[in-house]
Amino acid sequence: MGKKILVIDDDAAFVRLVGQTLNQQGYEVLSANSGGDGLKLLFTHKPDMVLLDVVMPGMDGWQACSRIREISDIPVIMLTAREKTEDDVVRGLGCGADDYVIKPVGSKELVARVKAVMRRTELPSSRQGGEVTYSDDFLSVDIAGRKVMVNGKQVRLTPVEFRLLALLMQNAGRILTHRQLLEKVWGWEYIDDLDYTRIYVWHLRQKIEPDPAKPKYIITEPGVGYCFHKAD
Numbered sequence: 001m002g003k004k005i006l007v008i009d010d011d012a013a014f015v016r017l018v019g020q021t022l023n024q025q026g027y028e029v030l031s032a033n034s035g036g037d038g039l040k041l042l043f044t045h046k047p048d049m050v051l052l053d054v055v056m057p058g059m060d061g062w063q064a065c066s067r068i069r070e071i072s073d074i075p076v077i078m079l080t081a082r083e084k085t086e087d088d089v090v091r092g093l094g095c096g097a098d099d100y101v102i103k104p105v106g107s108k109e110l111v112a113r114v115k116a117v118m119r120r121t122e123l124p125s126s127r128q129g130g131e132v133t134y135s136d137d138f139l140s141v142d143i144a145g146r147k148v149m150v151n152g153k154q155v156r157l158t159p160v161e162f163r164l165l166a167l168l169m170q171n172a173g174r175i176l177t178h179r180q181l182l183e184k185v186w187g188w189e190y191i192d193d194l195d196y197t198r199i200y201v202w203h204l205r206q207k208i209e210p211d212p213a214k215p216k217y218i219i220t221e222p223g224v225g226y227c228f229h230k231a232d
Contacts, residue, residue, distance in 0.1 A: 002026040003118065004045060008038030008064060009053035009079065014103065018051065021107045022114070035059030039067055047074065049118060054080035054092070062095050069096035073159050075117045079103055090199055096158045116187035121159060134169055136231045139208055139217060141169060150208055160185065161204050164197075168218060168228035177225040201226055 005022055009015050010033045019029040030045055032038035036059050042050065050068060054061035065076055078097040080088065081104075092100045098117050101110070133143040140149040143166050148155045157165065164185050168176065178197045182190045190196060201220075205212040219227045 002028060003048040004028045004030060005049045005051060005114070006030045006032070006038060006041055006045070006047040007051045008032045008035060008056075008061075009051070010034065010056045011053070017107075018110065021110060025111055025114075027114075035061065035064035035067075038064060042068065042072070042074075049114065050074060050076045051114075052076055052078055052097075054078055054088075062091060065092070065095035065097055069158070075121050075159070077101055077113060077117060079105070089195070090203070093158075093160075093199060093203055098158070098160055112189050116189045120163070120185075120187055133166075134172075134230065138210055138231070141165065143169070148208065151210075155207050157204070157207065161200065161207070164200055165204060165208070165228075168226060172228045172230055175221045175225055175227045181225060197226070 002025075005027050007015050007018050007029060009018075009031070012033065015031045015033070019031065022029050030041050030047060032041050033056075035056055038050070038052070039059075041047070052061045052064055052068075056064075059067075061078055061080070065078065068074065068076060075098045076096065077099045078092040078095075079101050081102075089100050098120075099113055101113055134141045138151055141147070146162060148157055148162070148165070164181065167181065167184050176184075178194050179191050181197050182193060186193070186196060201218055202212075205215050205218055209215045209217060216231060217229055219229050221227060
């Protein structure tokens with residue numbers, strides 16, 4: 001079998017359908033019907049990806065995702081039957097999720113999302129370069145070492161947040177369009193999901209900007225995209 005995917009969802013019929021779909025694509029599928037059982041499988045089987053339902057009894061998807069992020073950078077796709085709202089997407093990304101998919105989801109779309117996220121995690125995070133990519137008296141980023149320091153304290157970024165920051169920094173002073181960012185960071189399957197860049201940039205600013213409401217590093221070019229600005 002190929003890479004292992006852990007499906008954590010209390011909907012047995014949905015789990016069976018997802019299992020059949022992913023098995024046909026060569027993935028080995030593990031399943032759990034609760035957040036607690038899912039975490040146990042994560043520890044014992046070390047899967048390559050987690051598909052995680054939001055609404056479950058006991059430990060819900062938000063809590064499970066936060067627990068996963070405390071110990072691992074494994075890619076997590078959140079699944080929900082709830083109506084999609086920006087607050088829910090922000091919450092999911094804030095927990096460290098790599099993607100947020102609404103159920104019911106077609107087999108082709110699910111496979112495309114899984115492959116895109118899996119492919120993204122296998123790509124190098126940066127070009128070759130010096131150890132310290134950027135440093136000033138507030139922000140220091142070592143792309144090769146995957147280390148971000150803000151005001152003297154190390155800050156943990158999710159894999160997607162780090163990839164987004166690295167891409168912007170590697171193109172410092174150049175405006176990157178929403179679609180350029182989506183294609184390079186998320187993959188071509190996401191080039192129409194323009195909200196992703198806005199939400200992720202917002203979240204990244206909360207972690208690295210002295211004043212997120214008045215950013216000095218990640219600058220918005222209205223209607224176009226974003227640019228990384230080196231502090232004077």
